[in-house]
Amino acid sequence: MAEVGERRITYDARGLAEPLADAPNVARVENGTATFDAHDLTTRQINLELRRLLYEEGVKEVTVENPGAKHSLGVGILTRCKINFEGSLGYFGCGLIDGPEIHISGRVGWSACENMMSGVVVIESNAGSLTGAAMRGGDLVVKGQVGARSGIDQKGGTIIVLGDAGSMTGFMMQRGRQILCGNVGPGLGDSMYDGTIYVGGKVKSLGIDCIPGEWDETDTEFIQRKFRIYGLGDPPEFRKFVCGKMLYNYDNLEPAERKLVL
Amino acid sequence: MCGIAGIIYRDGTRDVGRDMTRMLQSMKHRGPDSTGYALYGQPHDGQVVMRYTLADANTPRDFEFDDRIQRHQTQVVTRLKAAGARIDDVEPETEYAYRTTLTYGGDLKDLTDRIEDIPDAEVLSIGRSLEIIKDLGDAETVSEQYGLGGFQGTHAIGHVRMATESDVDISGAHPYWAYPFSDIAVVHNGQLTNYFQWKRRLERSGHRFQSECDSEIIAVYLAEKMSEGADLEQAMQQSLEELDGVFTYIAVTADALGVAKDEMAAKPLVLYEADDVVALASEEIAIRAIVDHEIDTYDPYEGIVMAWQR
Numbered sequence: 001m002a003e004v005g006e007r008r009i010t011y012d013a014r015g016l017a018e019p020l021a022d023a024p025n026v027a028r029v030e031n032g033t034a035t036f037d038a039h040d041l042t043t044r045q046i047n048l049e050l051r052r053l054l055y056e057e058g059v060k061e062v063t064v065e066n067p068g069a070k071h072s073l074g075v076g077i078l079t080r081c082k083i084n085f086e087g088s089l090g091y092f093g094c095g096l097i098d099g100p101e102i103h104i105s106g107r108v109g110w111s112a113c114e115n116m117m118s119g120v121v122v123i124e125s126n127a128g129s130l131t132g133a134a135m136r137g138g139d140l141v142v143k144g145q146v147g148a149r150s151g152i153d154q155k156g157g158t159i160i161v162l163g164d165a166g167s168m169t170g171f172m173m174q175r176g177r178q179i180l181c182g183n184v185g186p187g188l189g190d191s192m193y194d195g196t197i198y199v200g201g202k203v204k205s206l207g208i209d210c211i212p213g214e215w216d217e218t219d220t221e222f223i224q225r226k227f228r229i230y231g232l233g234d235p236p237e238f239r240k241f242v243c244g245k246m247l248y249n250y251d252n253l254e255p256a257e258r259k260l261v262l
Numbered sequence: 263m264c265g266i267a268g269i270i271y272r273d274g275t276r277d278v279g280r281d282m283t284r285m286l287q288s289m290k291h292r293g294p295d296s297t298g299y300a301l302y303g304q305p306h307d308g309q310v311v312m313r314y315t316l317a318d319a320n321t322p323r324d325f326e327f328d329d330r331i332q333r334h335q336t337q338v339v340t341r342l343k344a345a346g347a348r349i350d351d352v353e354p355e356t357e358y359a360y361r362t363t364l365t366y367g368g369d370l371k372d373l374t375d376r377i378e379d380i381p382d383a384e385v386l387s388i389g390r391s392l393e394i395i396k397d398l399g400d401a402e403t404v405s406e407q408y409g410l411g412g413f414q415g416t417h418a419i420g421h422v423r424m425a426t427e428s429d430v431d432i433s434g435a436h437p438y439w440a441y442p443f444s445d446i447a448v449v450h451n452g453q454l455t456n457y458f459q460w461k462r463r464l465e466r467s468g469h470r471f472q473s474e475c476d477s478e479i480i481a482v483y484l485a486e487k488m489s490e491g492a493d494l495e496q497a498m499q500q501s502l503e504e505l506d507g508v509f510t511y512i513a514v515t516a517d518a519l520g521v522a523k524d525e526m527a528a529k530p531l532v533l534y535e536a537d538d539v540v541a542l543a544s545e546e547i548a549i550r551a552i553v554d555h556e557i558d559t560y561d562p563y564e565g566i567v568m569a570w571q572r
Contacts, residue, residue, distance in 0.1 A: 069546035147561040148527035
């Protein structure tokens with residue numbers, strides 16, 4: 001733990017206690033690959049060390065050992081690189097990223113990869129709720145189960161879940177795709193605007209304005225391609241769900257008509 | 263926001279006070295206003311432990327403050343004796359909080375009512391093994407103040423509170439004891455929207471409430487259902503139908519710990535089950551505060567009720 005003045009920090013789950021911290025400079029770099037142990041580092045120190053390695057040292061691959069389910073790790077990384085987290089992340093892990101390929105060997109908490117712009121994140125275990133919230137691009141692969149409201153407000157990219165998904169999955173989804181291999185909770189695709197959800201298991205109930213879609217060749221090709229890329233074996237049989245567009249009436253008016261109404 | 267945590271050891275008694283403090287301290291950001299514990303220690307034959315306060319932490323320290331506390335404490339002792347309880351031990355924990363060990367075989371409601379009739383007195387818990395400790399500040403502050411570091415026990419729940427529905431004071435802090443049922447306590451993360459409905463309903467059937475906090479009805483609701491013959495899990499199952507709002511709550515009895523989550527899964531919960539311990543908390547970081555290796559955890563889904571026996 002870092003020291004601030006005389007007082008030892010006993011608590012800093014969100015990384016806010018030391019705004020002026022410096023990167024701890026603890027990574028071992030071998031053949032362009034860096035490794036460091038995060039066990040005794042604070043959230044802020046871990047993120048600063050990641051940035052130092054990726055932006056200043058130009059390292060292309062970083063392994064973080066013992067992340068210990070700390071919050072907000074690996075956020076806002078805007079460069080093409082490879083990051084391995086050997087362990088679990090807390091809330092808001094790998095949010096706001098643009099470019100990296102991230103591998104997490106444990107579990108992630110709520111809001112993992114929120115606002116992800118591009119890149120790939122593979123999570124070996126389970127994920128909490130709000131996984132991939134407001135995601136705009138890239139691929140997010142969860143090999144365990146996810147909590148509720150995965151891909152809420154999703155605006156692009158693909159979420160692949162090998163296990164089950166919770167309630168209100170794809171809530172207010174606007175674009176992008178979700179491939180859910182397991183069973184799905186109530187309210188699937190509630191109030192979705194657009195995008196596609198593929199479900200392999202049972203759907204407890206559909207949300208408002210989410211309807212079964214018509215399967216075509218491109219769907220088969222897309223799923224097979226994603227399963228091939230991530231080595232997930234043969235895909236199970238999926239059903240397709242899309243937006244019924246019954247809630248679209250707010251925007252049906254032509255600009256000229258809208259003027260009249262207003 | 264609030265943070266909740268629970269822990270139950272499958273292999274007897276351990277340092278539950280220390281473990282729960284670590285769990286709660288790591289979730290301080292979820293609620294810095296107050297911290298509370300419901301700890302289950304080793305019961306002694308025929309004895310009950312009563313924890314009570316004679317002022318709130320915020321009570322103004324006027325010139326008569328100490329005298330008043332002393333006067334009320336004398337009354338507590340007198341009334342306990344009058345109720346037929348033998349006082350084995352009285353420990354002042356802070357200037358306003360007391361822990362008393364009694365030998366008592368009578369009606370707990372009667373005993374509690376006699377104590378609470380004293381001005382400013384509030385019984386936090388009565389039980390053979392349950393002890394509720396709550397005060398303002400973070401977990402380390404409360405633990406230090408009440409000397410919880412050495413508390414040995416079998417299971418516990420805890421709560422860090424961010425006050426949204428009622429004041430920042432001890433009576434608004436969790437956990438809530440299910441007055442007047444011994445050894446039942448609840449911590450809750452969320453808001454209940456049919457609070458007043460249930461409060462009136464439970465008041466009509468003779469219960470009274472210590473606070474203005476919505477979470478208290480869960481404790482009394484469960485206790486009422488259990489007194490009608492339901493076990494903890496059945497009572498919690500019914501609560502999913504009958505309580506409205508968003509909630510994840512943990513309820514404990516002398517030998518079981520259960521968790522329930524609302525239909526929308528609006529509030530978080532991470533669950534870790536191992537051979538020697540079951541730990542659950544709003545965030546995994548709290549569980550990692552007591553388990554220093556990578557663990558396999560998951561978020562239970564909406565509408566679940568789970569319970570573990572000690």
